[in-house]
Amino acid sequence: MxxxxxxxxxxxxxxxxxxxxxxxxxxxxxxxxxxxxxxxxxxxxxxxxxxxxxxxxxxxxxxxxxxxxxxxxxxxxxxxxxxxxxxxxxxxxxxxxxxxxxxxxxxxxxxxxxxxxxxxxxxxxxxxxxxxxxxxxxxxxxxxxxxxxxxxxxxxxxxxxxxxxxxxxxxxxxxxxxxxxxxxxxxxxxxxxxxxxxxxxxxxxxxxxxxxxxxxxxxxxxxxxxxxxxxxxxxxxxxxxxxxxTKDGDKNPDGDAKDNKKTEETAILLNNFIGTYLAEPMDEIYVAQYCDAGQKAEIQEMIKEIISYYRVMLQDEDWLSEETRNEAVAKLDNLAVRAVYPDTFTDYSELSFKSGGNLVEAVSAIDDFKRGIMAPKVNTAVNRNEWNLSTMSTTEVNAYYNPQENAINILPGILANGTFYRSDMSQEDKLARLGSIIGHEITHAFDITGSEFDKDGRVSGWWTLEDNTAFQERTMKMSKYYNVLTHYPGATGYTGNVTSEAIADMGRMKCMLALAAEDPGFDYKQFFTSYAALWRQKATEDVEQSLAQGDEHPLAFLRTNVTIQQFDAFSKAFGVEPGDVMYIEEWDRILVWLEWMKKEEQPWEKPLFP
CATH class of the missing domain: 1.10.1380.10 (Neutral endopeptidase , domain2)
Incomplete structure (x- = not known):
């Protein structure tokens, strides 16, 4: 390198x-x-x-x-x-x-x-x-x-x-x-x-x-x-x-400022070049520098605890038949977990560059090497714990669920600046931040798309017809619920494209609150405040409107407000009572992986945030 x-x-x-x-x-x-x-x-x-x-x-x-x-x-x-x-x-x-x-x-x-x-x-x-x-x-x-x-x-x-x-x-x-x-x-x-x-x-x-x-x-x-x-x-x-x-302040630097800028620019360019063409070796260096086994063990334990709760949740879903429930639990038990960093990295020691060569020849050699390491895998058993570092980088700030692999991926870049996780965080902050992210991704295994794939990642009809019909009814209600929300006066509302992400948001909150209930001294006010801080951002009305029409995720402030106001724990923590803007009557609440309200029709004719 x-x-x-x-x-x-x-x-x-x-x-x-x-x-x-x-x-x-x-x-x-x-x-x-x-x-x-x-x-x-x-x-x-x-x-x-x-x-x-x-x-x-x-x-x-x-x-x-x-x-x-x-x-x-x-x-x-x-x-x-x-x-x-x-x-x-x-x-x-x-x-x-x-x-x-x-x-x-x-x-x-x-x-x-x-x-x-x-x-x-x-x-x-x-x-x-x-x-x-x-x-x-x-x-x-x-x-x-x-x-x-x-x-x-x-x-x-x-x-x-x-x-x-x-x-x-x-x-x-x-x-x-x-x-x-x-x-x-x-x-x-x-x-x-x-x-x-x-x-x-x-x-x-x-x-x-x-x-x-x-x-x-x-x-x-x-x-x-x-x-x-x-x-x-x-x-x-x-x-x-x-x-x-460039920014105005960057134009025409001179003297030491110019030299410093050149040095900084060169470092950024090298990082970009290496990250583009030799991402996996750079990932290995990043992990050695910024990650440790203790951190990985703690996060894996957190994931294990969350999975254990989901197992109980699935087993308790009385609207699911026993057949579908058993398949869902089997899918959860077969979930591949890739957290923080891979156990092994590809050996790049055989990659060599032509003596006296140029950068174009070097990149060509890298491409040949990467293609060459694919062939030995033909006809071998799949290693579900292996990270595909051609599509997922350890430096990426991301976490996601892959339905075809039935795997959650928690990339270490998300841990970089301490926003989502630090070992010394309080339990409230850990659950509100990284815990909620993990819960969100696990819920994707059972959302609209995830429910189409079985425990091995195959497209499979593992739901009974009756259970699938009931699930579709619930997701339709979720879609209708979001379609009446507007983010500022006169804005065009959603078009039903946020349902899977909204389901995952609801699922994670239910899970985090269930884990919180095990701690008698849990500070719910701190938890909800920390969760809200996770999603705060600034945006123009035009950007918000564009996201509302094209992004599959709910807008950031709705991911906070709509989600947390479904739960009694929030109302109790902040003293929200009937008549308050953030209060929702029990029969108006919407939760996919909770028992639905008894009423056939819900009064959702007006936006909750006019």
Whole structure:
């Protein structure tokens, strides 16, 4: 990692090299003159395929149905500039913005390569044309995000069967190149997509394919060339994100201030480079520096205690049948817990860089190494305690539930500044903060989406019809409850998209209060105050309105107010009585994992926060 850091931080050398490190990779694409040459390029025969972006996503992971064994997953996941395949048939404002920013980046680099405007426009047009061909044969975005898609995507093929449907596209040759030709079976998520890939893989589309790979390669290398290219990349990226590159106070520093700023900037850049390309080794260093076994043990014990309560809660749900209740408890008992840091990290000691090489070659070597560590996992048993550090970083400030793995993930970044957890916190603060986060994620195992997956993470109808109907009625009431809430006078309310997150909020609060009840001296006022502080934030009315319409989470102040006012413990702690704004009559309260009120109809005709 030190060698990579030295390459990344050596701006003098990078500036002297200019765009030269990318020249061999660009020339390899420009020289493709036949379909045989294109296939050799895809197979990286000469080591000059930098991005190696394929039209089929190739990963090794648990099968969609066989969750105990690793298999090769073949997904319809080509890299598309506009990101959403639907945008190629109907351009949206967001896709138009992405296209404009991409055009600016590619035009800049191709100009430095010596291309004129006409040639550049031709390359971009052909790239989008070819991406449109790929997008046309993919499943629509909405379909890919549905539960039904996961069921339809579970298609088991042998290597011979894949060869029979791939047509001209060299998919089986790619599998052999990645040393994955020996898988017992393959999961082909969209067989029709694989079949259709052979159709555009022709000499007539060769220039389109070359343009596609040229654009992909330039996008990948731009931030790792010289300072001019990096600054241009950063400028475009920040403009796309709606940010400003500098603050007024940062302009034209001089003397010591300039040197200090340069040193600080270099440290930030190195951190970003290493975090982007060598995230797992950096994760290992982060854990060694900021995490300890005692902290991990305490948090694991907290999770164990919360899970124990959920087991009791599920067993006591008398509106569930015994059959569904038993399945729910089995799912809870099979929950994988990944907390604070993984037990082991991938060994990167075999990763080496070319002596006297450049940053582009180093990144290419890293990409090759990462692909190489996938193949040995083929046909092996799934380790449910293993962290997939390509998708989850120990430095990330996050916690989440993964329904396909039936796993909760508590990443150590969330513990970094003591806001969510410190060993010396009071019990009230621990339950209000990290405890409530853990409870929230566990509840997701039984929310609208989580309830579709069984204990092994398979899409499975483990609910009885009667129980599922009763659950849907409860979630519908939750949706109706939030749909009448407005966050400021005249604002448009919710549209029913917060139900799963609201369910998880209610579940966690019930759990935390049950654990609190075991402590005779528990300070409920401190607990609720600490919980409220967790969600405080500032936002403009426009931002609040946007979040209310598009975010699956309730607005921050509603996550506090609506949740806590459902519980007697809150009313007692703060002396909230009938007639007070925060008081809700018992029959108006809404709790999914609590017994519902007796009344058939609830008077929710007006907002609780007018």
């Amino acid at each position: 030190s060698t990579f850091g030295a390459l990344a931080g050596d701006w003098t050398t990078r500036d002297s090299q200019g765009v030269e490190p990318a020249r061999a990779y660009i020339k390899a694409i420009e020289s493709i003159d036949s379909m045989e040459a294109m296939t050799n390029y895809l197979l990286n025969a000469d080591g000059m395929n930098f991005s190696q972006d394929q039209w089929v996503g190739i990963t090794v992971e648990a099968g969609l149905n066989d969750r105990e064994n690793n298999t090769v997953m073949l997904a319809a996941k080509p890299v598309l500039t506009l990101q959403d395949q639907d945008a190629y048939s109907e351009m949206t404002n967001g896709a138009l913005g992405l296209k404009e920013y991409n055009n600016e980046k590619i035009s800049y680099l191709l100009t430095r390569r010596g291309y004129d405007d006409s040639a550049i426009q031709g390359i971009l047009a052909r790239c989008y044309q070819f991406e449109g061909r790929l997008a046309e044969v993919m499943e629509p975005t909405d379909d890919q995000n549905s539960i039904d898609y996961l069921q339809s995507a579970d298609n088991t093929y042998t290597i011979e069967q894949i060869e029979g449907i791939q047509g001209a596209y060299p998919l089986t040759a790619l599998l052999a190149h990645y040393k994955m030709e020996g898988s017992n079976h393959y999961t082909v998520c969209e067989p029709d997509y694989v079949t259709d890939l052979g159709k555009p893989y022709t000499q007539g589309n060769l220039e389109e394919m070359k343009s596609y790979y040229l654009v992909r390669t330039l996008n990948e290398v731009m931030p790792i060339l010289d300072r001019e290219a990096f600054d241009k990349y950063t400028e475009i990226k920040l403009a796309m994100e709606g940010s400003s590159k």
